Every structure is written in structure tokens, then in C-alpha cells.
Amino acid sequence: MEMEMEWLHPGFIFLIGVLLIPVLKGRMRAAYLITLPIIALIDLILTTEGVFGDIPFSALQIKADDFTLVFGRVDNLSLVFGYIFVIASLCMIIYALNERREGIFMSAFIYVGSALGVVFAGDLISLYIFWEIMAFSSLFLIWYRETEEAHKAGFRYILWHLFGGCVLLAGIIMYAQTTGSIAFNAFTWGIGWDYLPSYLILLGFSLNAAIPPLHAWLSDAYPEATVAGAVFLTAFTTKSAIYVLLRGFPGVEILIWLGAIMAIYGIIFAVLENDIRRLLAYSIISQGGYMVAGVGMGVSGEVGEIAVNGAIAHAFCCVLYMALLFMAAGAVLEVTGKSKLTELGGLYRFMPRTFWLYMIGAFSISGFPLFSGFVSKTMVVEAAAAHGHEIVWLLLECAAIGTFLVVGLKLPYFTFFSGVQCEAREPPKNMLFAMGIVAFLCVFIGIFPQFLYGMLPHAVHYEPYAPGHVISTCDMLIFTFVAFWILRENLRPEQKITLDTDWLFRILGRRFIWFCEQPLITFAEIIDGALKKIAGFFALFANNPAVASRMLIALTGAAVLRPLNMNEKYVRDLEQLRRDYPEEMAHMTRVGFGVLLSLMFLTLYLFIYLSYGVLWR
Amino acid sequence: MKTTLFRIFYVCLVICAIAELSVEMHGGEHHAFWFQKIPLFHAILGFVSSVVLVLVAKGLGHWLKRDEDHWEREYAKVMRWKEEV
Numbered sequence: 001m002e003m004e005m006e007w008l009h010p011g012f013i014f015l016i017g018v019l020l021i022p023v024l025k026g027r028m029r030a031a032y033l034i035t036l037p038i039i040a041l042i043d044l045i046l047t048t049e050g051v052f053g054d055i056p057f058s059a060l061q062i063k064a065d066d067f068t069l070v071f072g073r074v075d076n077l078s079l080v081f082g083y084i085f086v087i088a089s090l091c092m093i094i095y096a097l098n099e100r101r102e103g104i105f106m107s108a109f110i111y112v113g114s115a116l117g118v119v120f121a122g123d124l125i126s127l128y129i130f131w132e133i134m135a136f137s138s139l140f141l142i143w144y145r146e147t148e149e150a151h152k153a154g155f156r157y158i159l160w161h162l163f164g165g166c167v168l169l170a171g172i173i174m175y176a177q178t179t180g181s182i183a184f185n186a187f188t189w190g191i192g193w194d195y196l197p198s199y200l201i202l203l204g205f206s207l208n209a210a211i212p213p214l215h216a217w218l219s220d221a222y223p224e225a226t227v228a229g230a231v232f233l234t235a236f237t238t239k240s241a242i243y244v245l246l247r248g249f250p251g252v253e254i255l256i257w258l259g260a261i262m263a264i265y266g267i268i269f270a271v272l273e274n275d276i277r278r279l280l281a282y283s284i285i286s287q288g289g290y291m292v293a294g295v296g297m298g299v300s301g302e303v304g305e306i307a308v309n310g311a312i313a314h315a316f317c318c319v320l321y322m323a324l325l326f327m328a329a330g331a332v333l334e335v336t337g338k339s340k341l342t343e344l345g346g347l348y349r350f351m352p353r354t355f356w357l358y359m360i361g362a363f364s365i366s367g368f369p370l371f372s373g374f375v376s377k378t379m380v381v382e383a384a385a386a387h388g389h390e391i392v393w394l395l396l397e398c399a400a401i402g403t404f405l406v407v408g409l410k411l412p413y414f415t416f417f418s419g420v421q422c423e424a425r426e427p428p429k430n431m432l433f434a435m436g437i438v439a440f441l442c443v444f445i446g447i448f449p450q451f452l453y454g455m456l457p458h459a460v461h462y463e464p465y466a467p468g469h470v471i472s473t474c475d476m477l478i479f480t481f482v483a484f485w486i487l488r489e490n491l492r493p494e495q496k497i498t499l500d501t502d503w504l505f506r507i508l509g510r511r512f513i514w515f516c517e518q519p520l521i522t523f524a525e526i527i528d529g530a531l532k533k534i535a536g537f538f539a540l541f542a543n544n545p546a547v548a549s550r551m552l553i554a555l556t557g558a559a560v561l562r563p564l565n566m567n568e569k570y571v572r573d574l575e576q577l578r579r580d581y582p583e584e585m586a587h588m589t590r591v592g593f594g595v596l597l598s599l600m601f602l603t604l605y606l607f608i609y610l611s612y613g614v615l616w617r
Numbered sequence: 618m619k620t621t622l623f624r625i626f627y628v629c630l631v632i633c634a635i636a637e638l639s640v641e642m643h644g645g646e647h648h649a650f651w652f653q654k655i656p657l658f659h660a661i662l663g664f665v666s667s668v669v670l671v672l673v674a675k676g677l678g679h680w681l682k683r684d685e686d687h688w689e690r691e692y693a694k695v696m697r698w699k700e701e702v
Contacts, residue, residue: 267670268670268673268674268677271670271671271674272674272677272678272681272682385649385650386649388649390650390652393649393650397662397666398662398666398669398670401662401663401666401667401670402666402667402670405667405670405671467640468640471633471636471637471640472637472640472658472659473659474633474636475633475634475636475637475657475659475660475663476659476660476662476663477663478629478630478633478660478663479630479659479660479661479663479664479667480663480664480667482630482664483663483664483667483668483671484667487667487668487671490671490675491671494682495684495685496678496682496683496684496685497682497683497684497685497687497688498678498681498682498683499681499682499683499687500681506688506691506692507691507695510692510695511695514695514698
């Protein structure tokens, strides 16, 4: 591979670094695991913008000049995502250090490395390859939980992603066919069959972005993952999907609406949920809605710039606070072994530090002033106002309120205070330390948003801390608390589960398998039997034409006249024939059948061979 | 302890409401939509949409919520179906 000397792909640091993990043990391994993301971070800081590591795709004979694999497209968009992925992976690895099974670290490293591969990919083929590696490596973060439920959820997870991957690949191939290029830039968009490749690619991307109804893999599988694995899962799949949407489909209007619906959809299901990690998984979907809406509003011009900036900034903040929330929920699961709100309660006495760290994440996701969500979420909401989308604006504000209601109030209230009183202790030190770093980053970005704004691709003219804005946000959230306090008994969790589109794979999938096993196989057997009979007839005909024709007449007569009950003569004739010529009957299925089939195929082949160039080309 | 907390909270509520009203009166905020001009709009939005969300979720819950062993029973149903046919 020709890689230019001045650039080292940060993803390859992870992907190659994986090889040493199984050899190392104990403190050596811990030191190694922390060092790799730090090296990747330094590598990113030293990187200059440009295009690196491109390989011409001359292996393909057709249009070889246009096909080039680009592993390193480094610009201000891919760099932001590169930074947040590497920073997040560092914190997550510290959180996972008390994990003994090295397989978790290996799959996590491959996962992070391939996500970085997606972010820096400049062409669709390498994008697709990293996309699939991401799906398969993340699967092991779920399976390492080693429970029956995790095993099944993992299968559903990979089925969803394989479906998305197939659709994406189909789109990419069609796109390469029609345009003659595999470069990954904004796709053309419009209505009609000509845009089918774009539609398919968008569908593949949307599945990873968890846009309803293609979101069920997330809320189904993430809560079943290992404690550390779930933390890794929160960041990379959905945010890399946001990145590719930003790159490929900025300003596509349908995404505005999908995003707004997604934000509300996620939060309504979060209200209904009982499992703490599933509740947070639904809020990932909801938060993704802001970014998807931001992508949809990203038309060219100043209004589009604020939307694109908002989507990127929100993705950046979301990675951090979502990781923090999953870390805290994972800590609760780790020490109590429970994750259902109905089984938890009164944990504040035992885990005050975890509680306060969780609350920093909760304040950030709710968009409280001085926390990270406030400086990013409001950019997307502001963009909706600038676009004049009142309904979208209202839906997004509603989702923000719902987020505070569920993640900021319901979850901590029923986990750390009200409900069953259970025993616990603080989680291991490395977990607390990792949560501390992420919490610090959330507050730091909230107080000094310039740090984040400076990294965004467009200049930011937005001032989050305008007095009117701060006051109106505080007002909104504090009255949400009032509503929560009044309605808190209505929000009390129940020992129930909620139906969602995972029904598709759970029930429809099973029915489909049943359909294949029963009616489809029966149908195939009928066809098979009929074909054998026909072939048998021809074999018999070649052997003994007289008997064969009598057979045919007797068979047809017996079958046609059966409804009229006048077929006795033919039935008797048929029995007579079967008695008289048992050997001819045996011929039907032995040699004759095989010979006839091969003859038929040879004739077909001959026909195709001779007619090629005449009838078709 | 609890009552003091609540008193502090009520004071906060009133301060926030007054702050929003005063900002609105001085025209401190840029309004994109007509409904943002309603006095105390954000407070009302916060309260009302929480209530609406909870009610909508409750309503949907009646329709979508199932017992925890729902899937096992559904799988068993599909299996039975298989055997019958």
C-alpha cells in the first residue's frame, strides 16, 4: 500500500494495534490500550488537510482511470469527527479497563478503527468495506455479554445491518455504473427513477443513523450489550452515519422532517421504557433526530451553514454526554446487576458520585446553560427558526423538553431515589475516573463553546449565551420540572416491554422462515415431481414409443375424467400397463432422467452459444 | 428540609417567570415565529408539552405495552402454527 509518509491513518493505528492486545497482560495491557488512542490523537493534531493514501483501482478493466480508492480525505468536516472519535475512544477504554476479557478490547479497537476509516474514506468502495467491518466488530461487543438474550439480539442486530449494507452496496454499484465514478461527494437528489442509486445509498445510511422505522436494531441490541461494550456502541455507528449523511445528502428536505419525527419518536418511546439502558438508547435515537434535521437544513448559504455547524457540534457533544450517561447506567448495572427501573431505587445513598456524574450528562443532554448540549442543540433549533419551519421548531423544542423529563428527571428519580430500595456501592475507580473526564469535557464545552466552534467547518456567528436565550431555556426546563413533579406518579415505570419495529425481525422473520420451510419447499417438491414425470415420459418414449403414448392417453384420461367419475376404463388401462411393463417404469427415473437433463442443458447452452450476437448481446 | 427546598424552588420559579417577562418587555430576544410573542411562552411550552408528551405516551402505552414474557409467548405461537400446518 502506498501511503504517503507525512500521513498516518489514525484508524490504522487502532486496526494494526489490535494485533498486540492478546499478547499483553495486566498493567502492560492497560498502558498499551491507553497509549494507542493518545498516539492517534497526536497523529490527528499533526495532520494537515489534504488527500492521502489514494490507490488507483486499475484492477478493474472498465474505466480504470476513474476508480481510485482514497483512504485519507482529511478536511475540516472529517477532522472534527476524527477528533471526537479518538477522544471518546480514549475515555471509553479507561472506563473498560476493569474488563478482563481481551476480546472486548479487540472488537472495540477494530470498531473504532473502522469508524475512523469511514470518516476518512474519500471513495464509496473503501467506505463500504469499513462500514461492514464496523457492523461485524460491534456485534461482538453485544455477544460478549454471553446471555441468551444478548445472543439473540446480536443476531437481529447483524441482520438489520446486513440488510442496510446490501442496500448500500446496491446503491454504490448502481451509482458507479451510471456516473462512472466512485468518489464520495454529495449525491444528486431529485424525484424519479434516475435517482434510484441516491435513494438506495440514503436508505443504507439512514439505517445506521437509526431513522425510524429502521431504528429497532439500536434500541433492541444496545441494552443487551456488555457494560463497556454499550458505551463504545453509543458513539460510532450512529455518528459516523451522521457524518456520511452530511457528506452525501446535505440540504435534502425530507431529512428535516425525518429528523424532527425521529426526535419525538425516540423520546416518546423513552417515556414508556423500563430498562435504563434501553431508555437511554431511545434518547440516542431522539438526539440523532436533531443532527438529521440539521443535515436536511444544510442547504448552501448562511442558513445552511448554521444548520450544518449545528449538526456537527451536536454530534460532537452527543458522543460525550451519551457516553457519560451510558457509563453511569453501566456502572449501576455493574454493581447491582439490575437495569430495570422497577427493580432499582434509593441508590443515591450508595453511589452519590455516580449520581452527580450522571446528572452532568443529564444536564448536558437536556441543554441546560453551562452544559454542552446547550451550545449545540440550540444551533439546530435556531437553524429551524432561520428556515421558518415552525412545526419542526416546535417538535425539536418538545423533544428537548421530553429529554429533560425522561433522562434528566424520570431515570434519576426512579433509580437513585424513589422505588425499591436496593444495596450498592460505587463502581471501580477506573469507571469513575473515565466518567470524570467525560463530565469535565461536557462542562468545559458548555462554558467555553469557542473551543468547539473553532473546529467547525463554517465560521460561527451564533451566540448561545444571549441573556434572553438563557432565561427562556431555564424557564422552559424549570416548568418541565413542575410538570414532572405533578405527573410523577403517571411516569412511574411498569414491568412491561414496548412493541417497536423489532417486531419485523422477531415475528415476521420467523414467519418468513416458516414460509420457506413449509409452503415454499412443498411448492418446490411439486415442481420437482412434475419435472421428473415429464422427463420420465420422454425417457420412456425414446425407449418404447407405443407404450409411452398409451401411457399418456391413459394418464390424461384418468385425470381429466375423474371429476365426472367416468375414468374407470383409463384407470384399469393404466394398471394393466404398469403390470405389463415394470421395467419401462423403472427406466423413467434411472438413466433416462439424468441423460435427458444433461441433454436439455446442452441444448440450452448450444442455443445461447449460437444465438449470442444474433438475438441478443 | 423538604419544605425549605420547595420554598427555594417556588422562589426560583417566580424569579424565572419575572425574568422572562422582563426580557420580553424590553424586546431582548429576536422572535422568528408569532407564537414566541405570547407572554411567558417558554414556560407554558415547557409545562404544556411535558403534559402532552406524558399523555401521548400513556395513550400509546395502552396500545403498545406488553408483558415481559410477550416475545416468548409469541415465538411459541409461531412454533405451534408451524406444527399445525
